[in-house]
Amino acid sequence: MTKKKITVAVSGLNNTDNPGPGIPVVRGIRESKEFDARIIGFAYENLEPGIYLHDIIDKTYQIPYPSAGIEPLMQRLEYINSIEKIDVIIPNFDAELFSFMKCADDLKKMNIHTFLPTHEQFEERQKSNLPDFGKKYGVNVPFSRPIFGENEIFGLTADFTYPLLVKGKYYDAYVAYNPEQVRMYFNKIVSKWGLPIIIQEFVHGTEVNVIALGDGKGNTIGAVPMRKQYITDKGKAWGGITLDDMNMLDLTHKIIGQTKWRGGMELELIKTNNNELFLIEINPRIPAWVYLAVGAGQNLPEALVKLALGEEVKPYESYDVGKMFVRYSMDMIVNLEEFEKLSMNGEL
Amino acid sequence: MKIKKNIAISDNGFIFDSNTGDTYSLNPVGTEILLLLKEGKQLPEIQKAILEKYDSDNATFEKAYLDFISMIRQYHLTEE
Numbered sequence: 001m002t003k004k005k006i007t008v009a010v011s012g013l014n015n016t017d018n019p020g021p022g023i024p025v026v027r028g029i030r031e032s033k034e035f036d037a038r039i040i041g042f043a044y045e046n047l048e049p050g051i052y053l054h055d056i057i058d059k060t061y062q063i064p065y066p067s068a069g070i071e072p073l074m075q076r077l078e079y080i081n082s083i084e085k086i087d088v089i090i091p092n093f094d095a096e097l098f099s100f101m102k103c104a105d106d107l108k109k110m111n112i113h114t115f116l117p118t119h120e121q122f123e124e125r126q127k128s129n130l131p132d133f134g135k136k137y138g139v140n141v142p143f144s145r146p147i148f149g150e151n152e153i154f155g156l157t158a159d160f161t162y163p164l165l166v167k168g169k170y171y172d173a174y175v176a177y178n179p180e181q182v183r184m185y186f187n188k189i190v191s192k193w194g195l196p197i198i199i200q201e202f203v204h205g206t207e208v209n210v211i212a213l214g215d216g217k218g219n220t221i222g223a224v225p226m227r228k229q230y231i232t233d234k235g236k237a238w239g240g241i242t243l244d245d246m247n248m249l250d251l252t253h254k255i256i257g258q259t260k261w262r263g264g265m266e267l268e269l270i271k272t273n274n275n276e277l278f279l280i281e282i283n284p285r286i287p288a289w290v291y292l293a294v295g296a297g298q299n300l301p302e303a304l305v306k307l308a309l310g311e312e313v314k315p316y317e318s319y320d321v322g323k324m325f326v327r328y329s330m331d332m333i334v335n336l337e338e339f340e341k342l343s344m345n346g347e348l
Numbered sequence: 349m350k351i352k353k354n355i356a357i358s359d360n361g362f363i364f365d366s367n368t369g370d371t372y373s374l375n376p377v378g379t380e381i382l383l384l385l386k387e388g389k390q391l392p393e394i395q396k397a398i399l400e401k402y403d404s405d406n407a408t409f410e411k412a413y414l415d416f417i418s419m420i421r422q423y424h425l426t427e428e
Contacts, residue, residue: 226369
């Protein structure tokens with residue numbers, strides 16, 4: 001079968017100890033039997049390792065930070081598209097999703113396809129809206145509420161017992177055992193991600209995750225449950241294993257079916273000793289451990305590209321249980337000229 | 349007592365709980381006992397099978413067996 005030539009742009013090239021999903025997404029697309037893809041990387045910083053992985057990323061362009069607003073982003077994308085003729089963009093950072101969702105119609109006019117959650121889906125699963133989400137869809141969620149100032153910290157004992165979780169709007173989560181620790185984490189997260197800070201009940205149990213892809217009509221195109229086996233000090237999975245857990249899959253189908261989720265997602269769950277599942281977070285994009293799903297038999301990045309292109313996608317019905325991933329780090333040798341080129345021209 | 353359906357037991361004693369992702373390793377006797385339990389055998393049959401094969405007595409076996417059972421219960425390998 002002749003492979004279809006397409007150009008796919010991805011962000012999240014930061015394959016560091018806090019890895020972005022870009023590189024594993026690209027590995028999935030590169031393994032596609034249907035697509036022969038030219039891969040364009042979108043980078044925010046000039047030391048994102050993916051920029052220099054030339055056998056994975058064909059060409060990288062720097063793009064403006066989400067805080068710069070929509071207009072500079074669109075201008076940059078127009079420039080990049082004039083050279084690359086992009087077919088599909090897969091944004092991989094939570095913080096940039098809003099901008100890309102907002103640009104989606106304009107991108108479509110440029111013949112660039114995306115497959116992202118709707119604004120409503122994106123908003124209602126925000127950490128600060130999670131209790132309402134749980135109520136609306138009949139899903140167990142730990143009690144949580146947003147706080148906006150340090151002065152609210154000492155009053156938390158009215159609603160919470162220690163330990164509790166202190167979470168940022170987009171990233172970061174810390175377990176705090178007393179008000180002093182809450183204050184410390186509050187300030188740490190505010191300086192990085194701004195307000196609000198989410199305070200969440202600490203549920204005892206094992207953290208488990210599901211990667212899934214919804215077609216926007218209520219169907220689950222694929223879903224693979226996983227347990228982290230090796231966790232870094234940033235709480236990221238450095239090793240994991242696929243699970244055979246019907247409850248986790250049922251919950252995933254229920255959430256995707258009810259929300260009609262469109263695009264990739266990661267469910268972060270706590271499984272208690274009584275086998276109850278609590279939803280602690282929905283990440284509205286493909287997670288960095290997506291290559292485990294590919295290895296277990298579900299090429300979700302390929303399926304996402306097909307959905308974006310409007311092609312019919314048959315849902316995956318199985319995956320290999322007990323398939324593991326173990327990350328590694330590797331030193332790349334980079335010539336200063338490459339770093340210079342990216343720093344000065346914004347492309348490499 | 350039954351071993352959970354989703355417990356995979358390799359002949360070399362490697363145990364995988366596909367529901368939790370936990371893995372364990374057992375010595376040969378433990379492996380034999382777990383495989384017999386997985387087949388649905390109960391204490392009298394297991395005791396007979398092990399004592400026919402190994403040089404031990406009923407009292408020693410029962411004590412070790414009960415310790416073993418309490419351990420696999422603790423690790424949630426049983427259906428109860």
